[in-house]
Amino acid sequence: MNLLCAIRDRMSTKLVVLLGLIVGLIAVLIIMPNVDGSAFGEAVSQAVEQPFGMAVALAGFGIAFIFRAVAWRRILPQLPFSHALSAIHLSLGANHVLPFRLGEPLRILSVVRRQRIGLEAATVSTVTLRAADILSVMLVGALVAPSAFFSLVGIVGWVLLAGVLLVSFFGWKWLSSVAQRRADVIMPGPAVLFLSVGAWGAEAILVRQAAMWAGINLSWSEALLVTTVSVAAQIAAIAPGGFGTYEAAAVAAYVVLGYDAKPALIAALGAHALKTAYSILVGVVAVFTPAPSFIGRFRLGKVNQLDTNPVLDADAPILLFMPAYNEEEAVSECIERVPPRVLDRPVEVLIVDDGSVDSTVDRARKSGAQVVELGQNQGLGAAVRTGLEIGVERNAAAVVFCDADGEYPPEELANMVAPILDGEADYVVGSRFLGRIDHMRPHRRFGNHVLTRALQVVARQKISDGQSGYRALSLDAARNAEIIHDFNYAQVLTLDLMAKGFRYREVPISYHFRTTGESFIKLGRYLRNVVPAVYKEINAV
Incomplete structure (x- = not known):
């Protein structure tokens, strides 16, 4: 719905933001020297001394968006009112801090992400309502003061009106097509246009109050004219919040109505300041409420534990697999340390080779282990995923894995699987910090503690070792486990x-700590990969 969208789409995001900030700075440099400081101070004092007037102004502005949320639900009745209002406020707040009205897509994204509204339904309803908003602005301006309104917008106004009518026509056809195919989209009646008109009337309350603080006694029709002219100018907004275009259009409207430009500029700045403060404050709130948050969760939700007591086959083995990548110096010793039986069950040893280019595979086979080769290096996550799948295929009583570098003790396998075989746990982690650490580099110890504390907060679970490489899963847990990155x-x-x-x-x-080979973990790379994956994981459930 922005006349500059074609230009904006041809520019990189960085260039768009930079251009918007430059235009905003130029507007500040042009406008501020023309502000009467003492008169502006007096207007601020008037606002501070009239809290009721301030409340009325902000309430009027807020009511405008309630009307728009109601109108949106006339098209998407399954969209909760709270989420409709939140999405509108989210885009409003973003438009006041981003140039070129870049906040507009957030309205669509909010309801798609938080309420699973279809992208097509969210988009077509938004386009239709924005067209109705602009069309109602033109209608209100033309009705309250036709000659003044069109003299202010001039030929641009007629071109704008023609463009809005064209967009409205195609938007209506698109909406009609979608409504025929989707039961969750309804064609709006005249009430939507009336709600849009009512929204601009509610915004005029704030404009009129700001004018009164600046010493201008606007009538309601004059307040509507100033509102419609300044809003129409916002369609071509470049700077964040349309700073500059809003003030210029509003002052021009005041002057046409016969008011002096200096108090008019103060009134325009006051109204815009109130709108901006409301928009940013409520926009920030809209990021987090209502649930779910727009930016997603940062902690797991509270979950009831499963009551799992599976009956295990008497001859089901324990599968211990070791992901390996270039571990020729340590892999044989690791295999030899694995006990042949634990808790009266046979132990099968599997090496999942992640594209080693040394003699890891040959040495593993000579040591009596089975080997699965991934062919090329895919990552530790991919290797563990493969091992878990094989454990499920073999119907193992427990699927266990540890690194093939000698850091973790295969001979302690019985302690790892006992809670699973006894039906007390589904997922067991071998904690280094509950046991004995013969050697760990200080920076690794510190990093482990920090990351473990973070995981403990996210998981809402007491955890002593979040990065341990020794883990055991029940057959059911292994079957349902998902590792979302490699x-x-x-x-x-x-x-x-x-x-x-x-x-x-x-x-x-x-x-x-390992005495051979080299760890793949480098802090920067680790965090770049793990942090986004953790965020994705907690927002996927």
């Missing part, structure tokens, strides 16, 4: 299983 598994696997209600348990293990 880079790593630690946090996302824990969050995934907790969100699904699987019972979590930690057991103490011994740990010694």
Whole structure:
């Protein structure tokens, strides 16, 4: 609905933002020297001394958006009123901090993301309502003061009206087509246009109050004219909040009505300041309420634990798999340390080779382990995902994995699987910090503590070791586990299983830092991959 959208779409986002900020700065440099400081101070004093008038002005502005939310629900009746109002306020707030009205798409994105409204339904309803808004602005301006309104907007106004009518026509056809195909979209009646007109009337309350503080006694029809002219100019807004275009159009309307330009500028600045303050404040609130938040969750929701007591096959094995990447120096010793049986069940050893280019595969096979080769290096998350799938295929009593670098003790396998075989847990993590740590570099110890505390907050669960590489899953947990990225598994696997209600348990293990090979973990790369994956995980459940 912006006349500058074609230009905006041809420019990069950075260039658009920079241009908008430059135009805003130029507007400030032009406008501020023309403001009568003492008169502006007096207007501010009047506003402060009249809290009731301030409340009336802001209430009128707020009512305008209530009308628009009601109008939106006339087209999308399944859209809750609270989310309609929130989406409108979200885009309003963004438009007051972003140039070129870049906040407009947030209105659509909000209801699509938070209420699962279809993108097509959200878009066509928004386009139709914005067209109705602008058409009602033109109608109100033309009705209250036709000669003044069109003398102010001039030929641009007629072109604008023609453009709005054209957009309204195609928007209406599009809406009609969608409404025929979708039961959740309804063709609006005349009430939508009346609500749009009422919204501009409610906004005029704020404009009239700001004028009174500046010493201008506007009539209601004059307040409507100033409102419609300044809003019509906002269609071509470049600077954040349309600063500059709003003031210029409003002052021009005041002058045409016979008022002096200096108090008119103060009235325009006062009205715009109130609108901006309301828009940003309420826009920030709209980011977080109503639930779910627009930016998503940062913690898991509260989940009831599953009551799982599966009957295990008497001959079901324990599968211990080790993801490996270039671990030729350590893999054989790791395999040899695995006990052949634990808790009266046979142990199968599997190496999931993640594209090693050394002799890891040959040495693993010579040591008696089965080997699955991924072919090329895909990442630890992909290797663990493969091992879990194989464990499910083999109907294992428990699926366990640890690194093939010698840091974790395969001989402590019985402690890892006991809670699962006893029916006390579905997901067991071997905690280094509950057990014995023979050696860990100080910066690794510190990083583990920080990341574990963060995971503990996100998961709403007491956790002592969020990055442990020694874990055991029940067959059901392994079957339902999802690892959403290939880079790593630690946090996302824990969050995934907790969100699904699987019972979590930690057991103490011994740990010694690797003496061969090289760790793939580098803090910067780790955080760049893990943090977005954690955010995605907690917002996927």
